[in-house]
Amino acid sequence: MSTRIAFLKGHGTENDFVIVPDPENAIDLSPAAVAALCDRRAGLGGDGVLHVVRSAAHSEAKALAAEAEWFMDYRNGDGSIAEMCGNGVRVFARYLLHAGHVTEGDLAVATRGGVKKVHIDKDGDVTVGMGRARLPEGDVTVSVGERSWPARNVNMGNPHAVAFVDDLAQAGDLLSPPPFGPASAYPDGVNVEFVVDRGPRHVAMRVHERGSGETRSCGTGACAVAVATARRDGADPAITGTPATYTVDVPGGTLVITERPDGEIEMTGPAVIVAEGEIDAKWLEYMAR
Numbered sequence: 255m256s257t258r259i260a261f262l263k264g265h266g267t268e269n270d271f272v273i274v275p276d277p278e279n280a281i282d283l284s285p286a287a288v289a290a291l292c293d294r295r296a297g298l299g300g301d302g303v304l305h306v307v308r309s310a311a312h313s314e315a316k317a318l319a320a321e322a323e324w325f326m327d328y329r330n331g332d333g334s335i336a337e338m339c340g341n342g343v344r345v346f347a348r349y350l351l352h353a354g355h356v357t358e359g360d361l362a363v364a365t366r367g368g369v370k371k372v373h374i375d376k377d378g379d380v381t382v383g384m385g386r387a388r389l390p391e392g393d394v395t396v397s398v399g400e401r402s403w404p405a406r407n408v409n410m411g412n413p414h415a416v417a418f419v420d421d422l423a424q425a426g427d428l429l430s431p432p433p434f435g436p437a438s439a440y441p442d443g444v445n446v447e448f449v450v451d452r453g454p455r456h457v458a459m460r461v462h463e464r465g466s467g468e469t470r471s472c473g474t475g476a477c478a479v480a481v482a483t484a485r486r487d488g489a490d491p492a493i494t495g496t497p498a499t500y501t502v503d504v505p506g507g508t509l510v511i512t513e514r515p516d517g518e519i520e521m522t523g524p525a526v527i528v529a530e531g532e533i534d535a536k537w538l539e540y541m542a543r
């Protein structure tokens with residue numbers, strides 16, 4: 255009899271994930287296995303995988319086990335590893351509630367970007383403390399085809415290049431082939447956001463994610479956009495002493511981002527579980543061969 259592997263499907267503003275509960279870290283999730291799960295035609299389909307592991311059972315999270323029982327072992331759709339996924343951590347928390355591992359309210363989740371504090375609301379929204387943004391100096395340019403734009407370099411634990419454009423369509427129908435930031439600035443690749451103004455402290459963006467292609471939302475990307483827009487607008491909470499809140503529309507919904515005077519950034523938005531099921535371990539083994 256073949257072994258079954260449980261999975262769930264979830265999304266945060268349509269940034270969608272295959273969730274693989276694996277408390278004791280017993281499943282071999284090779285990059286090829288992740289890519290097979292995320293394949294939208296031959297697999298389940300997703301922008302990435304949320305591998306749900308007890309911190310104590312994972313070499314990268316053991317040291318965080320006293321602070322956070324669960325580790326989000328996040329993988330991009332192509333199987334690569336990323337430091338952080340903002341929508342992922344909100345969907346991860348929604349899964350923990352769904353599975354009865356936690357109750358509504360506050361919890362901590364271990365990630366490669368450190369321990370994140372999460373709040374699960376009764377109304378369905380999930381808020382995550384994303385930490386502080388770093389804004390490395392240096393000129394960055396992003397290009398799509400023949401067009402190029404200057405961009406702001408923002409690090410949210412993972413790298414982002416934020417470009418302000420006149421019209422989101424300027425970046426093309428589909429952000430592929432990938433927009434390009436100078437290789438020297440991003441030796442490990444970069445996520446690229448294109449941004450337009452919608453109103454006071456209100457913007458809209460499209461994103462091309464490293465390791466996943468164009469997605470319908472990116473949480474770390476929305477935070478990078480909020481910070482880049484605030485600085486462009488001359489709003490720096492560390493100087494003004496007042497929080498700056500931006501509404502960021504993404505193709506898959508809306509995220510609300512607040513940067514506080516101490517630099518800490520909070521992101522709020524929906525996180526949904528849409529399905530659950532099982533796959534045959536032999537199928538995964540075959541696809542990952």
Ligand SMILES: N[C@@H](CCC[C@H](N)C(=O)O)C(=O)O
Pocket residue numbers: 269330335336337338339340341342412413445463464465466471472473474475
């Ligand atoms: N969609 C995510 C970001 C996932 C990681 C990114 N593709 C990277 O490689 O840095 C989010 O919601 O933040």
